[in-house]
Amino acid sequence: MVMSELGKPLIFFGGLLVVFGLVLVVAGRAHLPIGRLPGDIAYRGKHTTVYFPIVTSIVLSIVLSLVLYLISRFSR
16 A cells, blocks of 8 residues: 555544544534533532433434535535
């Protein structure tokens, strides 16, 4: 495998990570409830706190699936 063939997917996924990071930063500053949606479970014990972001995971999965579907649909 030629190095340039390996570099292209790495650049793509790196750019995707940068975009995802920017979305999270903007969402945090806009006070969007990512990770605090109704249905997310938060257990607060005496000395511990455990979060189970179930609904957030489902919503992010649906959005990511839709985005990847649209990308694959328009890249043909």
